[in-house]
Amino acid sequence: MELIELDHVSRTFTVRAKTGRWRRERRTVRAVDxxxxxxxAGECVGYIGPNGAGKSTTIKMLTGILVPSGGRLRVAGVDPARERTALARRIGVVFGQRTTLWWDLPLRDSYELARRLYRIPPARYAANLARCVELLHLGDLLDTPVRQLSLGQRMRGDLAAALLHDPRVLYLDEPTIGLDVLSKARVREFLREVNTAGTTVLLTTHDLTDIEQLCGRVMVIDHGRVVYDGDLPGLHAAGRSERTLVVDLLREHPxxxxxxxxxxxxxxxxxxxxFPAEDSAAPLVAAVAQRYPLVDLSVREPVIEDVIARMYAREVAIG
Known part of the structure; x- marks a missing residue:
C-alpha cells in the first residue's frame, strides 16, 4: 500500500528582485518541479539534497502547510491541503530547529495537551507514553519544564510528542542536528524501533550517518526534481563519493x-x-595503527552536496 503519492507535483513562488534604484521586478521561482x-507503508526513506533543493517545500506540501501549484498529492488516503484535520491525526512531524512542546510547562503537561488535542483514548495514551518514555529514557525528565531541557533531551521529548497519537507517517527534518554522540545514538535507536513497528518514516537530513543507519531507500532532490532514487551504496557509486580518514601521528611523517x-x-x-565511501574503514584503521606512530584518528562522512556534485560531474562527463 502506498501511503505517500506525488503525481507531477509542482510549487512556484513569486518573488520581487530589485532591478534599479526604484524598480523591482517580479519573477517566478519553481521550488518543486x-x-x-x-x-x-513501512518504508524508511531518506529525502536528501543541498540547501534550496526543495526538500522543505515538499514536506510542507505533504503536511498541508503549502498547497501545490500543480499536480496531485495524497498522504494516508487524504489530500493534505483540503483535509488538514483528518491528515493531522495520521501524521507526526518533528523539525530539528523547532519544538511543538510548551516552553514553560513540564514535559508531562505538554503530552497531556497533545492527548486532549488529538483526543487519544486514555488507555492508548498511557501505553504509548510508557513506551516512548522507556525507549527515549525520559523518565527523569517528565516533570522538568521544556525550557530547562538540553537540545538532545528536547529532541527526544519532541519525538515522543509526535508519536503519542499513533501516526501512520512520521516526517523528520534534521532530527539529530546539533546533538552529541550519545543523544544521536538514542534518537536513531528509537527511530529504528518505530519504523520496525510499522510507522512509515520520511527523513530529511544533512547527516549521511542518519541515512546509513536508518534508511533502506534514498531519494536525492535538487532544483525541485528527484535526481536519484535507490539505496545508499548506489548513491555512493553514482557519485563516486569518498570518506576521509583523519590521522594524527606522533610526529611529522611523509x-x-x-x-x-x-x-x-x-x-x-x-x-x-x-577512500571510497562504500569501503569499510576497519582495514585502513588497522593498517595505519600497525605501520605508523598513531596518536588518534577519526572518519569523516562525505558531505551530501559533494556527493551530488560528483554525481552531476560524472553525468556531464558521460554525456
Missing part, C-alpha cells in the same frame, strides 16, 4: 601510502586520507 514518487587511499592533505603530524 514536476515531482513524482511514492512511499510504501605521506601515508596505503592501497585504496589517496592523501588529500598533510599538515604537520596530521594527514587526511580519502
Amino acid at each position: 514536476d515531482l513524482s514518487f511514492t512511499v510504501a 605521506p601515508i601510502d596505503l592501497p585504496g587511499t589517496r592523501v588529500v592533505k598533510v599538515a604537520g603530524a596530521r594527514q587526511w586520507l580519502a
Whole structure:
C-alpha cells in the first residue's frame, strides 16, 4: 500500500528582485518541479539534497502547510491541503530547529495537551507514553519544564510528542542536528524501533550517518526534481563519493601510502586520507595503527552536496 503519492507535483513562488534604484521586478521561482514518487507503508526513506533543493517545500506540501501549484498529492488516503484535520491525526512531524512542546510547562503537561488535542483514548495514551518514555529514557525528565531541557533531551521529548497519537507517517527534518554522540545514538535507536513497528518514516537530513543507519531507500532532490532514487551504496557509486580518514601521528611523517587511499592533505603530524565511501574503514584503521606512530584518528562522512556534485560531474562527463 502506498501511503505517500506525488503525481507531477509542482510549487512556484513569486518573488520581487530589485532591478534599479526604484524598480523591482517580479519573477517566478519553481521550488518543486514536476515531482513524482511514492512511499510504501513501512518504508524508511531518506529525502536528501543541498540547501534550496526543495526538500522543505515538499514536506510542507505533504503536511498541508503549502498547497501545490500543480499536480496531485495524497498522504494516508487524504489530500493534505483540503483535509488538514483528518491528515493531522495520521501524521507526526518533528523539525530539528523547532519544538511543538510548551516552553514553560513540564514535559508531562505538554503530552497531556497533545492527548486532549488529538483526543487519544486514555488507555492508548498511557501505553504509548510508557513506551516512548522507556525507549527515549525520559523518565527523569517528565516533570522538568521544556525550557530547562538540553537540545538532545528536547529532541527526544519532541519525538515522543509526535508519536503519542499513533501516526501512520512520521516526517523528520534534521532530527539529530546539533546533538552529541550519545543523544544521536538514542534518537536513531528509537527511530529504528518505530519504523520496525510499522510507522512509515520520511527523513530529511544533512547527516549521511542518519541515512546509513536508518534508511533502506534514498531519494536525492535538487532544483525541485528527484535526481536519484535507490539505496545508499548506489548513491555512493553514482557519485563516486569518498570518506576521509583523519590521522594524527606522533610526529611529522611523509605521506601515508596505503592501497585504496589517496592523501588529500598533510599538515604537520596530521594527514587526511580519502577512500571510497562504500569501503569499510576497519582495514585502513588497522593498517595505519600497525605501520605508523598513531596518536588518534577519526572518519569523516562525505558531505551530501559533494556527493551530488560528483554525481552531476560524472553525468556531464558521460554525456
